[in-house]
Amino acid sequence: MLLKDFYTITSLENNEGQKYSVTLMINPKHEVFGGHFPGNPIMPGVCMMQIIKELTEKVTESTLLMESLSNVKFMALINPDLTPELRLEMDVIEMEEGKVKVKNTTYFGDTVALKLVSVYKKIG
Template sequence: MLLKDFYTVNKLAVANNQATANITINKDHDVFKGHFPGNPVTPGVCMMQIIKELSEQIVEKALFMESSTNVKFMAIINPEKTPDLELTLDISETDEGYKVKNVTKFEDTVALKLSTTFKIK
């Protein structure tokens, strides 16, 4: 984990090429002291890192993010109000790595949509 104690994986289920992860963001993490004090917002780059780390865990390989498309941050993830997230990852193998399509939600709100290509390190 790149950011120690930034999030906890509560559940990870994998079936065929789709995975669902339930995670909880640590509202007390040092990241939120600077992003932003009094009104914490989960940085988009941290969400992208979580997707990478979950993908690595699922495929059991070290990955490098080669490219991302359709990156859409659709709602603010405030760890004090909505720390519990559900991430759906559709993973397909390519010649050089994996293509991952992600949807991240809290409650019934879509917070992030992302399509990314990972190379195997």
């Protein structure tokens, strides 16, 4: 985990083949929210991308390097004080040449907060 104590995985399920559902709790007291933004904490987009990478590393049991992002859509602000629980739906597709493609949708409650497609290269 790049940011210590930033989140805790409460559930990680392989639904069928390459489909995963992950529930996690964001730590609203984490220091990153002191600066982003004081009095009105908002989840930094780069932190969400890092979480997705770390979850993909966990399910593939590989160290990964982000190669590309596409169709990145931040659709709602995540305030960890109001909605610390996130649900991520991930399709993790093993590709040729040691690459992994991930299609992700992140929710809080019924609200879609983020959609993205990322490609990672296995480096270990």
